[in-house]
Amino acid sequence: MRKIECIIKPFKLDEVKAALSGLGLQGMTVTEVKGFGRQKGHTELYRGAEYVVDFLPKVKIDLVVDDDRVDQVVETVVQAAQTGRIGDGKIFVSALEDVIRIRTGEQGSDAV
Amino acid sequence: MRKIECIIKPFKLDEVKAALSGLGLQGMTVTEVKGFGRQKGHTELYRGAEYVVDFLPKVKIDLVVDDDRVDQVVETVVQAAQTGRIGDGKIFVSALEDVIRIRTGEQGSDAV
Amino acid sequence: MRKIECIIKPFKLDEVKAALSGLGLQGMTVTEVKGFGRQKGHTELYRGAEYVVDFLPKVKIDLVVDDDRVDQVVETVVQAAQTGRIGDGKIFVSALEDVIRIRTGEQGSDAV
Amino acid sequence: MRIPGNFPMRHSKGCQGLIAGVALLAVSPSAHAAEEAVLDSGDTAWMLMSCALVLLMTLPGLALFYGGLVRSKNVLSLLMQCLTSAAVMGLIWVLVGYSIAFGADQHGLWGWDSAKVGLRGVAPEALHGTIPELLFAMFQGMFLIITPALMIGAFAERMRFGPYIVFSSLWAILVYLPLAHMVWGGGWIGEDGALDFAGGLVVHMSSGYSALAAALFLGPRKDYGKVPLPPHNMPLVVIGTALLWVGWFGFNAGSELAADATAALALVTTTTAASAATLSWILIEWIHHGRPTVLGAATGAVAGLVAITPGCAFVTPLSAIAIGFLCAPICYFFVALVKIKMGYDDSLDVFGVHGIGGTWGALATAIFAAPFALDGVTKGEQLWIQLKGVGFTALYAPVATLLILVLMRTLMGNLRVSDEGEHVGLDQSEHSENAYVL
Amino acid sequence: MRIPGNFPMRHSKGCQGLIAGVALLAVSPSAHAAEEAVLDSGDTAWMLMSCALVLLMTLPGLALFYGGLVRSKNVLSLLMQCLTSAAVMGLIWVLVGYSIAFGADQHGLWGWDSAKVGLRGVAPEALHGTIPELLFAMFQGMFLIITPALMIGAFAERMRFGPYIVFSSLWAILVYLPLAHMVWGGGWIGEDGALDFAGGLVVHMSSGYSALAAALFLGPRKDYGKVPLPPHNMPLVVIGTALLWVGWFGFNAGSELAADATAALALVTTTTAASAATLSWILIEWIHHGRPTVLGAATGAVAGLVAITPGCAFVTPLSAIAIGFLCAPICYFFVALVKIKMGYDDSLDVFGVHGIGGTWGALATAIFAAPFALDGVTKGEQLWIQLKGVGFTALYAPVATLLILVLMRTLMGNLRVSDEGEHVGLDQSEHSENAYVL
């Protein structure tokens, strides 16, 4: 089992979700986050003063998948989330030791 | 050290917290997330149009525990969070290399 | 590659960010979370009734760094986030198998 | 004030002395034509505005006050109940309400006048005192809009929307309209000499005691007493409080039906009592918990406004301070102590604030009545008269409420949403909507 | 109502019978001096207040109604457009608007009076009827402030701010002001006998049909039809609805320019129609989708208010119920079915509610006209007169709108924000601000 964390631009969420559903993925968990990176923040104004907002809204998608699907999923996310402009985001892949479905108590691949 | 991520239904948070406190767990970190899975979203209405909201509000609990407590904690969460209906959520277990308490700089088990 | 999750007090975010920028770190992802731990919650009032709010606002910073920078980063965060009072937070370090930059498809260290 | 003519005046008592006094010094133009009723544009202007102010109390005042106090998953259900109160009560009023409340007296208990049904027989040129009768009718209609809406705080976060509409409609017809007639429309309470200038009995006690009955009948929210249920949006609560305060000027000073000295007095006592009760409530909190809260200030303000309502035109500004200042500890006692002790879930404290505040106000009206307000009776006699009205309202309203609810449960089944619906919140389960997508 | 004197009265028709009737029973003080114009303090008080009420409709009423309906990244752009409408339209009105709308008639199409330019020649002591002319002018100015602001709902979430200001200014001068003159200022529609008490044609149809044209011209939002675009903050929508309802009392009853029997009638029909339409709309939803929604109730309320606007002083309360009750299905049909079928993105349903509601209201004014409202014509004749006004407005407004937009695109380039700007939202891309930091 692998956990794939994808940090993407918020307005790409629907496209990514659709692409993943296309792969037959059954679940994901989404978190609103703020990102800081190479992409420059935008300027805001407050009564004649300018200031830069460094943190940009991003969306994090957590996907737990069987090991053999990792490459396919990563590729799909990259395709769906890409705009080619700075700030498109990252994908982090890590190992998972166990997965449990709360409703049934099932474990491992069955639980995903 | 293990990290246990539990994705549960929001209204179960208090019960799960109580159950974990019962085990003597001293800490947890909670994040509001949105889940997408087998559980069907609900329908919303907007001026005569219906649309389905796929993403359902869930709560993620991050628990860092010593390796020997993992099973007990997982079992406790499963019991407290279970309603038996689709969408009860998942538990993901992964390895952690190190834990540091910021206040003291302590590391490892002492830091939890 | 390592993932460093830092749970800190919210008002320390700017200091921690500045300290990390000082190290030349190029990116981080921030999530608003609620923490439960040794730090006591505060009391709130509602029409003559008192109740304790257990969950305290915290900020989680996710940092993905090359393995050789872990110690330096952890130390920096500890210094910047420390107030010496209960509730300063934790740092969790875990292994990462892969990192991908969505914009370019780059992998591994290049992608960070 | 018994103006010559055959229509029942709203405030049958208490203004006489004052108006007589005013008449000596300041003869208003319209007084010249006392024999022949004439429209006074100033009075009409004030009553047009008072209609707007009383509507503002419900929409958005009360809606926000209540909506902000519940959890974010239920805010829309509260807003919806206030909105539909303006719709359903507005129609009931025009169709039959005005006739029942202000039609010809039947046994001292209710009224009827088929010409008032649908306002068909109320010609635009017909007058009530110095203002168009249509305007008088609509001003009174605004009171019907707010009163059942006050009750929704008691069964917030659990009652189904359909039954709410049925309940509030039946309650309007069986409780509010008869009571309004009894006090203001020529019925026995008013004839008995009870002083209720703007609705201590008719509006606040009637809704407050009924609310308690409904809360007991429906039972508490599943989460009540288990987890804290803090307000989800306090700024909404403050906007609501502020608009209630402002709108109450129309409610109280508008109840004079004229822009005159009595209206001015009512406005002054109204805002002064609210100030006193606000301060009093936060002082109690400061003493009791070491912290004054915004919700305390807001609750105090509303309680003070409730308490001054029946007597606003009958007391001096200094008495208004006393009424407001004393009302806070009385209401606080019920909200913070009695409710907890007894264990009922009057979710937004309708009974504690409106029921108890209205009771205190109705009695305080006699206790603090200025000489000009007492129509040939002593304070003690007036207090006894007030007690009869208070006692009747405190019995009639909740009993009738219970009967309505029992009947409804028999015919309609469970009046509460399902447990699942309560969990996900009424906004989604009853209205398929979501308050915030921030 | 043709008051002796040489200034054009706003409502040239329909009040006569009523006023005559009133005059018999209730001679108001000012009537004694019918020959010599005198200021009436009651009428003036009501009109001062009506100015406040109509401003309240735009700020914050409409601003919140619209602002709550869009996504959180665009709410400020809507608030900004309403705020600047009060600024820019307020200035246009004082500088030239009053002259164009109410200056001496030119060919029945527009007006001009250089003394009215900048209100230079309007002395504080000059009267319009029984109120200061300055006050009459400003009351009318409040209508110019709200009307272009109504349109912004149609091109919400995509139009650039600069072009919006240019567009609304040109539209005010080329569409609103001439129409206001034609109907109220002595132009051909009013002279023809059309009944439009408070702006069914001038305000709602003009903005509604123009909004449709603008929505078609600008094209849909990128996300329209692809992802749901639910309101980001429904409590704001409800506050807005409530303040529109309250403020509409000034809009409709204020249009009488006096605190009299006609104003009272207008207030009663206004709130009653809103009640009926609110209930009607949620009943339709209940039948059609099994769920009444808060947005439905709010939309119904606004639609009912729109529909009663042209006829509010010409119909009975029971007719107002009919007008309101029937307006909901008509508007619902356009909002929920026609719009989807045709695929245009009238983002906040300006056409469906104001265009269609205004059209229905203008026709219903004839259909339900009370006898006193018909100035020697039959209902059928009046309907034909109404149809001419309706037809003209439904053609003139959108065609002129399209010409303005074509001209603007030629001179100013793209009127929409960039795709990137639409993605991040107009609050950031146009105003460098962020609505919420919670």
Added chain:
Amino acid sequence: MRIPGNFPMRHSKGCQGLIAGVALLAVSPSAHAAEEAVLDSGDTAWMLMSCALVLLMTLPGLALFYGGLVRSKNVLSLLMQCLTSAAVMGLIWVLVGYSIAFGADQHGLWGWDSAKVGLRGVAPEALHGTIPELLFAMFQGMFLIITPALMIGAFAERMRFGPYIVFSSLWAILVYLPLAHMVWGGGWIGEDGALDFAGGLVVHMSSGYSALAAALFLGPRKDYGKVPLPPHNMPLVVIGTALLWVGWFGFNAGSELAADATAALALVTTTTAASAATLSWILIEWIHHGRPTVLGAATGAVAGLVAITPGCAFVTPLSAIAIGFLCAPICYFFVALVKIKMGYDDSLDVFGVHGIGGTWGALATAIFAAPFALDGVTKGEQLWIQLKGVGFTALYAPVATLLILVLMRTLMGNLRVSDEGEHVGLDQSEHSENAYVL
């Protein structure tokens, strides 16, 4: 306007010419009885409403304007300070304030009249001009409610609640009430001939300059200048701005104490100046930063309303445009440049907007005064008179403020919350509450 009688009139100057002019054309009914004071129902209606409008400015207007501008952890502390201003100032006014401001003159500096203490000797039938004296008193009381609340913007996010109550109470008694007397109650500034129709000196300059003193005394917020401190809820700011604008009609036009030509003029200049300043401010931003902002529009609107306040009844609509248009760059200069340069943390720009805007308005009143407003003096002479009032206020208010604060620090210790309290926010540290649980 010196009405026969022995009570001091509020606006001792400037209306004469206008009223005389009006009197010729439009003799109002009440004028027939000039010798004998009579209550005018129209004037009374307008003043009842003006009380509501001025209260609306504080609750919820100003509360939301300020509450939206701070961070979400402090919003409740701002709302609380506004709510308690209505409570504490409301009581101070009734108890002693009316007597100090409008009692018999003492040395030109303050007033006293034991019959006015607690309003005991003010009979409901007593008149002030054509309205009940009680109503006059309460209208003035609403000004005391808003003025200290204006200052809270300067020390937002750091002052403890207890000291705030003590400070605002002392400030009311030592600064506001004497100044109100000096200008309106028969004191030296008014007698000197200064024109301050609705409170340029008394309300805006007094609070603005005192605010600056308080901000300097308390020192900046810990985070000031280190991290951006953007508004947490801009929609609240816009609601607040809108309600200030609407309520200001009661503030300015209500200050005439009658529904007449002068009130109409004041309403027209008020809204026109606000429009001009709104547009002016966003044009400056457009030029200076390439972006017009919503906060800029809101700030401009308030600045324009402030600037027109002293002269609203003394200038033409075109002059109002000039006053509003010029006020934006002047205030912007202080808000965006001087404050940054000088480094003081006037958190919500009370000095920059109210202090500077009020100063400009007081001088502009003379510069743009219409002929009827000048009571036998030249513009230059009037400007000199204005300058004396401005100079006195700009010195007296901040010096007295500093003395109060020094005294308080000596007796009460630190007036600021602890650093920890500032970190977690005043809502939690001072009120144990939380604004939002969304």
